[in-house]
Amino acid sequence: MLEAINLNDIKSPADEALDNLMKGNERFMNNMRINRNLLQQVQETKEGQQPYAVIISCMDSRTSPELIFDQGLGDIFSIRIAGNVVTPEIIGSAEYACKVVGSKLIMVLGHHGCGAVKGALDNVKLGHLPTITDRIQFHAYKGATVEEVTVNNVKAGMRTLHQKSDILNQLANDQEIRIVGGVYDISTGEVEFIGDHHEC
Numbered sequence: 219m220l221e222a223i224n225l226n227d228i229k230s231p232a233d234e235a236l237d238n239l240m241k242g243n244e245r246f247m248n249n250m251r252i253n254r255n256l257l258q259q260v261q262e263t264k265e266g267q268q269p270y271a272v273i274i275s276c277m278d279s280r281t282s283p284e285l286i287f288d289q290g291l292g293d294i295f296s297i298r299i300a301g302n303v304v305t306p307e308i309i310g311s312a313e314y315a316c317k318v319v320g321s322k323l324i325m326v327l328g329h330h331g332c333g334a335v336k337g338a339l340d341n342v343k344l345g346h347l348p349t350i351t352d353r354i355q356f357h358a359y360k361g362a363t364v365e366e367v368t369v370n371n372v373k374a375g376m377r378t379l380h381q382k383s384d385i386l387n388q389l390a391n392d393q394e395i396r397i398v399g400g401v402y403d404i405s406t407g408e409v410e411f412i413g414d415h416h417e418c
């Protein structure tokens with residue numbers, strides 16, 4: 219006999235992708251990481267890749283997405299740049315991931331204690347750094363804390379992906395992908411989910 223199916227229980231691939239990531243972060247936090255044979259994964263992925271998610275995160279050495287979401291080789295696209303700012307190059311990379319390869323989720327991930335955000339608030343002018351900090355300063359305001367600007371910067375990143383990319387905006391509107399935000403706590407290992415763009 220068929221069981222009644224609750225339509226609310228049916229998850230889209232994008233929802234499942236988010237679930238996967240957050241469950242991975244839970245494993246990481248509880249020190250329950252999957253014991254992977256990475257060399258075997260090298261063999262399994264040598265013919266091609268099908269990463270289900272894209273993480274746009276900071277270059278900070280404490281925030282490696284594969285580690286904090288407990289993912290293996292070939293699982294996620296990891297796009298990293300100081301301050302997780304969403305530049306045209308980052309947008310192009312995300313378009314490739316979602317439109318060409320078929321990833322179902324984009325997460326813009328900020329983190330506590332971000333040096334790039336601090337640099338933006340301190341108005342640091344060094345070499346090419348302003349190409350990054352200027353983008354973050356744009357989301358700062360008088361009296362804003364590093365953590366507040368971090369959240370604003372993540373929300374701005376999600377907004378930029380929608381507004382600057384017809385491809386990603388279309389995929390999101392068709393519910394083929396989700397574009398979400400998160401903030402990583404460097405003291406606990408927890409990723410706080412801060413919603414989809416339309417919830418910002």
Ligand SMILES: [Zn+2]
Binds near residue numbers: 276300302329334335
């Ligand atoms: Zn950072």
